[in-house]
Amino acid sequence: MSGHSHWATTHRAKGVNDAKRAAIFTKFGRLVTIAARDGGGDPDMNFKLRLAIDRARSVNMPKDRIEHAIKVGTGELKDAAAVEEVLYEAYGPGQVALLIEGMTDNKNRAVGEVKTILTKNGGKFVPSGSVSFMFKRAGIIVFPADRYSAEALETEAIESGADDFKAEGDVLLIITKPEDLQAVRAHFEGKQMTPESAELGYLPTQTVSLQGDDLAKFEKLKELLEDNQDVQIVWDNLA
Incomplete structure (x- = not known):
């Protein structure tokens, strides 16, 4: 898994009930809003916004909701509370x-709920810097394994200047340096190879293994965290 299981959320999101779909749209709307706030409302000039829009579209978020989120980010529309990254x-x-x-639009609520989920499910909230050294920031481009040849993608990954290529379950991953993500993605699109998603994320530099009850408890904890309204993605170092 190595921190990648969150990509399954995109696939699951297309078949969830209306209540859960609304929560997912809220999460992706915040992603779009912050990207527009940080770099402007034109995705051709703001790569972070382009990535956010692509991710919103991947869960079938309606066009009008995406446009609304962009306008909130640029200040054209006022929202009830400012959204912050945590x-x-x-x-x-x-x-x-x-x-x-x-x-989140409420940092006190967010940290309180995350701590509660962790405490009740065998986890522990720790100070900043306690585990981040076990991860590296990276660009991650995801292709569905049923649509693309692993051999062809690996060849293009080498030509594009990507750092690594990995096959994980039903997805194929191209790993880049953060600053190379835009150029590597453009290389693949120039070859008419369209990724399912592309994002900046965290990959583990050291991993641990779990089995039996510990693995089941971990999977439950991660699902509960990712279902929380203020949580976007949970990265882990599970091997």
Whole structure:
């Protein structure tokens, strides 16, 4: 898994009930809003916004909701509260390291709920810097394994200047340096190879293994965290 299981959330999101779909749209709307706030409302000039829009589209978020989120970010529309990015560090069952990325309009609520979920499910909230050294920032481009040849993608990864290529379950991953993500993605698109998603994330530099009850407890904890309204992605160092 090595921190990548969150990509399954995109696939699951297309078949969830209306209540859960609304919560997912809220999360991706915040992603779009912050990207537009930080770099402007034109995705051709703001790569972070382009990535956010692509991720919103991947869960079938309606066009009008995406446009609304952009306008909130640029200040054309006023929202009830400002959205802020947060990053929490924690340990899960079996000493799995967790980086919890979030976006929230209420930091006190967010940290309180995350701490409660951790405490009730065998996890522990830890100070900043306690686990982040076990991860590296990276660009991650995801292709569906049923649509693209692993051999062809690996060849293009080498030509594009990407750092690494990995096959993980039903996805194929191209790993880049953060500053190379835009250029590497453009290389693949120039070859008519369209990724399912592309994002900046955290990959583990050291991993741990879990089995049996510890693995089941960890999977439950991660699901509960990712279902929280203020949590965007949970990265882990599970092997």
